[in-house]
Structure formats: structure tokens, C-alpha cells
Amino acid sequence: MNQTKLHPYQRGVSIIGVGCTPFMYTVDKEETNGLTEGELFGYAALKAMEDAGVNPQDVDFYFHGEASPLNNSNYLTPNIHVTNWFGMKGKASIHHSEACCTGYYAVEEAVNAVASGKYDCVLSGCVEFGDSVAVPNHPYRREKISMEKFLQTTAWLYDRAYTRSLMAGQELIYDDAAEWYKRTRGLTDEQMDDTLNWMCINNRRNASVNPLAIERKTYEELAKEMGFDNVMDYMRSPYNPKMGDFLRAGGLELKCDGAAAVVVCATELVDKYMGNKSHKPIEVLGIGCAACEATTPHFEVRATEEAVRQVYEITGVKPEEIDIFYANDFIITSHLVSAEIAGYLPFGEGWKYICEGRTAYDGDKPINTNGGRTSFGHAHAASGLADLYEAVHQMRGEAGDGQVKRLPKTAMLRGYGGAQNICTYIIRTAD
């Protein structure tokens, strides 16, 4: 497969502020029904600026991400639609969409813009209404979108000329990584099933202590409510049915609504922008990117391998230096597969770490401490920046009840989506 050689940034770039809304089903509650794109994006953007200690006038440029603006918002240029909401009127911006990987490319874009020297301070935000669509010709009303209708629009992720015609690429997203892992690591069907279930359990435990997560009831509680003494009996039961060849219902994303944002600036200008803020900046050491279109066999695996190779090569960081790991796991298998490819979990042993609970927030190898897509929720474009929000709070020691045992200094985050983009980056707290 083709490879890319990265070159060092022209100057260092640091994360100085993050913001995130709760992830929500907005139309389900009176207090959130009627919220708009500008309100969600604006909230996340201003929270990130407040966190950074900057005024909107300090920010030179912003990036805007939304996975499906035409279908969900009836917007063609969604960056313009929100532009008056957070004090940056008149400043330039650009919209981008890489579907579920948007929130990861949001970091790539912002970092490149500052590293090049063109801008000193940049905002990057993402918003998504994954659970509802705009009512045409009404200023704020929305209506729920069913999973069936949602899946009809996800077909647009795939190439019309060949992939949809050949039928396999779009259908393999659910189970290809599990099949690959099981076959190459020699697991039995039962071991693979248990591993997928334990990832769901661990994600939910993480979400249960995260006030921004959309689903906080643990699987142990759900099992008890349904009369099961053992949570795994519940996970293997019809309450958690097989939806894929390997994948069960609990391993699927909870599509929902939300927004998140980050402010980055040149590392050499951190003192100027952060003022009297006491938290340490977090430097972006490097970002690796790759893409494998869905007809490519094992697209997630191959693109992750290349992106991970790039980011380790350019940063010089070793896998053993990674203290905490995040992966876009809208299909839950992703977090096992990517953590092993990254060397965060040892080859062929990652599934055991998961089944032993070691990847939960209170374990020694924490993954997706916010609860991941299956419990924190998946507001498609915004989820990647929500991962960064969580990683930054963990690295500052500000994650509350969900704080990991050992303060992480270095984190890796791996984004995935859009049939299929991969973006992987390493961040480290400044000394």
C-alpha cells in the first residue's frame, strides 16, 4: 500500500482550551428540544475559548466540521450558518466533513494552520444532530431520524460507481475487523463474543461516571433489572441480540446530538494567549493520516497501520510511552483492533486485557474513558473532539469520578470514519 513520509512542523502547536456539550437526544427533552446548530457549536466554541483564556477576537480562524450538513441541517455551507454565534463575525472559516472521522481531522486542520505559521491561534469545532433532522422551512424544529433512515443516508458514504454495486464494502464495516482479529489471533467464537461484550461493559462503566455521557446505566444494573445475576449472561442473551456476524446490539454507536471544540496556538505563544490560566498546555507531537476506500480488504486495519506508522516515525514516541488511548469505536471492535495495532495493548493479548477489565477507566490500560461511541454517544462529527476534550481533562487531572489512576502524560487518539479515513495523533503535556 502507498505510504506517506511526514516532515516536522515549522513550529510547535499546543492545545490550550477545550469545550464540549453533553451528548443528547435533543428532541426528547423539553429543555433541549429546539436547540440549533449555532447554539451547540457556539456553546462548545465559547467553552473552549473560556478554557483557553482567550477572547474570540484573539482567534484568527476557525474550522467547522459536520458530517452530514445537507441531510441533517439542510445546510450547504454550515460554517457560515453558525458564524455569528461566538464573537468571530467577519473572520474566515472553512467547513470539512470526513463523516465519523471529522472530529479527528478537525485537529489535523487546526494544527497544520498554526504549524505553517499562517495563523497563531485557531479554533476547531464540530457539531452534529445525529438523532434528528431539520424540519424544512422551520427556524428551529427538528424531528427524530430512525436507524433505518439513518442507514439509508450512510449508504452515501460509499462510492456509487463500484462499491455500492459490488455490495461487499459497505456491509463489511460491521464485522470485518472482528473476523480479522479472531482469525489472525486464533480466538474461538466464544472468546471473540466475550471480548466484544466486555468492551461494551467497560465503555459503559466509563460512561457511568461521566456527566456528559448519554447512557450512564451500567450493564450490571441493566442485567439485574432483567433478572440476571451474571452480567455476561445478560450480554449473551436476546436482550443484546446479534446484529452482525459477530457484532451485538451493544457494540453499536448510540447516535445522538452534540458539539465539541478545541483552541490551539503556537507553542511559542502559549504565555501570550493563556494569560493567567493555571493548566498546562498540551503539545500536539504529530498526526498520521491514511485512507482506504471500502473495497480495500481490511480497510480499517490497513489504514490504521499506516497512520500509526507515520505518527510513531515523525514523533519518535514509543508505544510503551502511551499512557491513555482513545479510538473511534462506533463499531466497538475498533477499540481493540486499533489499540493493538498501535502497540498500546500487546499483539494477540489485547482481548485478555479487555476481558479482565484492565481497559476501563480504573484499569492500568485505560481506553475511551469517556465511554466511547456505544455509551458516551456518537454525534458523528463532534465525537472526535469529544474524545480530545476527555483526553485533555484526564491529562490535567480534571476528569472527576472518572479520573484514571495514574495521571497520563502522553495520549494517542485514533479517528476512523467516512468509508474510511484514519487520523491518529499523539499529544503530550508540556513539562
Add this chain to the structure above:
Amino acid sequence: MAITLEKVVETFYENLEKGKITGKKCTKCGAVEFPPVYACNSCGCWDMEWVEISGNAKLHSIVMPAPLSNKPEYKAMGKFAYGEVELEEGSRLNAVVRGINKKKRKEILEADALPVSVKAAIYQRDGFKTVVFDLVEE
């Protein structure tokens, strides 16, 4: 060779209507792109020529259709699976392979028989023909 604006996709599907499964072969390194595209993904050369695919291939992985990965229209294919297919010409792609159900997969896996031989076939979908593969019983 000059870069030309060519209707590759339409030609591919028209060739299927004529009973021919075609790809593009790189004149520089010999790699075959299937399905056909403008440039070689192995060496980057854009001097490509049409070539008929033999249809002989190997299946390297098997994933069964399930509620999320099946559609009512797929029923007409009979028993089938998805997987990584490697053409005799070298290209690899995700494809549908007919002739595999759960029982057959179990037999293949228990015999540690992967990769197994498959053969390309032209399959009529609603309004156009496409390419699937058939398990070759050996």
C-alpha cells in the same frame, strides 16, 4: 501517453453486458486494477490498458451476512458471504462470494482451508450487472 477523459465506469458495465469482466493493466509494472480506474495504485503510472479478467481468484476471509449487513434484494443470490478476494491477476478487493453459508464456512475453517478457490461471475442486479464470485468446490 496522454491523460484522457475516459468513461471507464460506463465501459466496465457495458463490458459486463457483453459478458466480459474487465480491469485496467498498468503498462509499466503490470499490476491490474480491478475494478478499473485511471492510474496504477502500485506504481502511479497512468498509462493503463483494458484487460479481461480470468475470473480465477482466492478467498482469504469469510464474513456472513447478518441483520445489519443484509438486504432483501440480496436474497436472490442464494447463500453467500462477504470476504477478501485476491484475483489471479493480483488485485485484492472486498466482494460477495456465493455458495457459502454458516455450515460451509464452518467446514472451511475447521479444515483450515483458507484461502479457497473462487471464480468470478456476472450477476444481474436491478438495472445493471455487477461482479460476484462463486465458491469452487474442489
